[in-house]
Every structure is written in C-alpha cells, then in structure tokens.
Amino acid sequence: MIKENGVVIKTGKAKAWVKTIKSSACAGCASHDSCEAAKEAEVEAINTIGAKTGDNVVVGFETGSLIKVSMMLYLFPVFTMIAGAVIGSKLAPVYNIDxxxxxxxxxxxxxxxxxICIRLxxxxxxxxxxxxxxxxxxxKDISQSASVSCSQV
Known part of the structure; x- marks a missing residue:
C-alpha cells in the first residue's frame, strides 16, 4: 500500500478532502523542486475512521490498483495506437489508399x-x-501528547 501524510481540509458524509504533505523521501531527491509529484495536492479519500477537519492523517492507496490504473492511462493508448496503425496498413490495399x-x-x-474508453x-x-x-x-499531534504526559507527572 502506498501511504502519504496529509491534513484533512474538509469532510463530507463518508469522504474527506486531504491536502497531502511532501514526504521525507522528496527532500533527498535531486529533482524535488521541479517534480509534480512532490507538490502539495488535494486528495478525496474515503473516511471510515471519522477524521475531522484539521486532523493529521495517513492516506493509503492499494499498490495493485495504482499499477492497473497507471497501465490503463499510459500503456493502453499506445497499444491502441499501434493496433490502429497495423489495421490501417492492412486495410490500405483493400481500399487502394496509401x-x-x-x-x-x-x-x-x-x-x-x-x-474515450479510459474516460468511461x-x-x-x-x-x-x-x-x-x-x-x-x-x-496524534506530538505536542498534544507531550503536554498530556507532562501534566500527568
């Protein structure tokens, strides 16, 4: 599972909108300043655990699902384009076209x-x-947990 830290900025019935925060891995990357993935983004997430606005949360996305979606977005158009070119070259002599x-x-x-298929x-x-x-x-907010443990002493 791919995980990302974020802050809940808005909640709905069973959804929450989370503003993701750059991960520590981004800081060590040479291209973190120009990388689109390293920028903050808003993600709509399923909120089954009852997170509220302002909560620091961890958002997860299934790795297998991400791979399937990535293949659909990046490889499917290329393969269909190649298939179209092959079909066009096979049909050209039938219709006497270049x-x-x-x-x-x-x-x-x-x-x-x-x-269109991807959209559907x-x-x-x-x-x-x-x-x-x-x-x-x-x-949990570290400052809150530290103040609770100090006040208990």
Missing part, C-alpha cells in the same frame, strides 16, 4: 478512441472503493 496515410488515420483514430472506465471505477484513496490512520 498505406502510410491509412495507418496514420487509423492510429490517431484509435488513439482518441482509447481516451474511469467513471465506472470511481465508484469502486478498491480504486479510491482511504484514510487509514489519524496521527
């Missing part, structure tokens, strides 16, 4: 169709909890 023109037309058509699949997967971020832990 092979490279037909390959280009089919490749770009399949490429754009892949984005994304809408279907958005309701599946397996593909959504979840708040997995509320982190």
């Amino acid at each position: 092979e490279s023109v037909m390959s280009a037309i089919f490749a770009f058509s399949f490429f754009f169709l892949s984005f 699949t994304g809408n279907l997967l958005s309701g599946n909890k397996k593909y959504q971020a979840q708040i997995i832990k509320i982190k």
